[in-house]
Amino acid sequence: MLDRRTMLTGSAAMTASLALPLGSGQAAEADVIVIGAGAAGIAAAHQLKAAGRRAIVLEARGRIGGRAFTDASLGPAYDAGAMFIHWAERNPWVQIARDLGIETPSESWGGGFRVFAGGQPMADADRQRRRGAFGQIDRRLETVDLAKRDVSIRDLLGDLGPDLAPIASSGLLLSIGEESERISARDYQRLWAGDDLLVPSGYGNLVARHGAGLDIRLNQPVSEIRWDGPGVSVTTPAGTLRAQACIVTVPVGVLKAGAIRFTPELPARTRDALDGIGMGALTKIALKVEGDRFGISPGTSFLEAGSPKRLMNFDLFPEGKDLIVAFCGGDHARELSAAGPAAARDHLTTLLSTMIGSDIRKAVTGISFPAWWTDPFSRGSYSVCLPGREAAREQLAEPIGGRLLIAGEATAGGGAMTVGGATLAGRAAAAALARIKA
Template sequence: MGPRRSGLNRRALLAGGAAAPFAIAGRPAAAADVDAVVIGAGAAGIAAAHALRAAGRRAIVLEARGRVGGRAFTDTSLGPAFDAGASFIHWAERNPWVAIAREVGIATTAESRGGGFQLFADGRPMAEPDRRRRRDAFRRIERRLEAADLDARDLSIAELIGDLGPELAPVAASGLLLSIGEEAGRISARDYRRLWSGDDLVVPSGYGDLVARSAAGLDIRLAEPVEAIRWDGPGVAVTTPSGTLRAGACIVTVPVGVLKAGTIRFVPELPAATRDALSGLHMGALTKIALKLEGDRFGIAPGTSLLEAAAPERLLNLLMFPGGKDLVIGFCGGDYARGLCEAGAAEARAHLVDLLASMVGSEIRKAVKQVSFPAWWTDPHARGAYSVCDPGHETARDALARPIGGRLFIAGEATAGGGAMTVGGATLAGRAAAAALLARKA
């Protein structure tokens, strides 16, 4: 990853002693150093910290990365900027980022439909009968989800569409790989149907850049991975390599994948109800791979999508020259994306270049220069793109959001209910956790 343009005032961001040591671990019990510690400087952590600050509470945000924003990240390592993670302000009618963007003076626009879609099968243009079959399959899955009777029990989306047959069902489900980033058999139909919908907006200067700018003025300590949280006293003690910080309460906004990996040790361990909620959630693997191209654009209109769809389980969308930039961005999800993440940037680059050469012509190989591969699935600070609810565990999000012992609060896109899997949902969840903490302190 290259340098990030965030516009943040680093002195303001790190005010309060980013380089200063924390309290010494093992010192005698003392009053809390701060009112609250917020773990994670993504959208949820930023929102929670702002809400606490507005209420006159002192909060310190601890962030394991060397930057803010979490899975909202505008990558400039290739020169032209692109959103390596979240890129849409979904359900803009009620998404808080519409107002936040206006407050910080950053423009948003309606989603552009670009140059249209071209469908391919093994790098060759797809036959029209196959194109029609795909369109019909996509329509059927939406109708099934709208009409399904899920009162008796939750189903996976794969079960919901299973009677479409072994040929049509995988095609119908393949679109979920580019929206949810997961295989249909691992997605709760009840949870999916609960997700909010509405108009989408985009941030031309970068959604990640907007999120980073919104953090200005907060006390954020970068490169401070949390190792342990002790919560068996009247407050909490949060340990990082710099020492131990004591607070009245703690808001934990790290991704579900990080919580499940045990990266942060809880003393005592989290309650059974919280562990059960975590066991009902996992991380999807929606993935982007960006290539820098120079020279000929081969007659392709900016914003055109080249969709490789020969094998439904390996659906790959290649977005060509988005916004007129010299970039190609590949999107994929599910086990296919997991495999690419685990293979690494060099193999992912070779895979995309081979595919482009078969679609456009071998001359494109000369145009491809650098690659940026923000592999969220193998990123230790993310361990996936965003949370997915397992079939039969549709109550897990609400259960995970319940306060623990009056001093631990878990918040993020995973606890956002209908706003799950989005930056907007994470923001609403961070605000809700802060409100719960303040109510407890009132």
């Protein structure tokens, strides 16, 4: 279980008016332009609207939700992105779901769990060895003093040796989505913990519903943000909009790729913060399965763990749906994303055929592969602080020029990597604008 210890600050209610007047002759279409209609952008826009401010949300995709996306392209729907309402005791989405009449039951694994190596059942001795390695990260975080020096998770586990250390850290591929040498131990240590809830009707659908009533404009990828005047101007294929301020909620991967040009360029301190944050590659691949279910109970999980670097979990027939959903992360997920859907389908069915039988190849009739790593509007699954750079999240959230803010799960402190954290960060950015003076 991730340990989410640190509280996100800056979520005060927005009570003061914006004090960012445009120069004479410049008409503003909005008080604030919000870039991105994911959880952070929606949260910021709702808070601005509640304070009587006009916010326009520009979304590059043809849908709302960002990396929270319930995909029904195969018929039965599944959450291709965010899936759990983490740390439910303080997650704002518990109340949002309740207000919308949407059920959020506790997590249930259903049909059991089996571990494989190379598609064959893992030997009991190897399973025991693997089980003994798990938990080493948390045990070390409880005893190691990181106050003086941050280290990577790989270095934290270095004394386990070359055989056990990769096993001990392999679970991070399916939670953080990144290789252990690229994960800050300090950043991991502060991540909030708590109960997880599910959204059977789709977390992505829930986020999209929460966007109702806002001025959200789809298919509007932003190419440039100018903040050299008294306000801001934002350019999309539809033209240029002006506002008093701008909240940028696109994923860090998009900013690092240079997809949006900033004029003038972002300050050195902001660019340095971006250099300290990477993007994980947690990936889901769904297969449509028709006909035989091979005697497998719905909700059964198969974990392929023969190679710690190529860990893959299969969720078979979740909630009784005709789907098998594969989870992978790190460099293995990047390789599959680059290879494309056809190669990914062949890889998965080959592995499943050794677990279930060769008839699975004929039973698989379709694939859904969002591939967040190669998606130009995400460039990864969620943010990961590099070793020694755990302060980059707070640094990235600092206001720029009195009129520009960056917000999202990457600036959510202990709530990073989650929809709940993105929501709190969006609210905090909207509140921060109220405190900025021209």
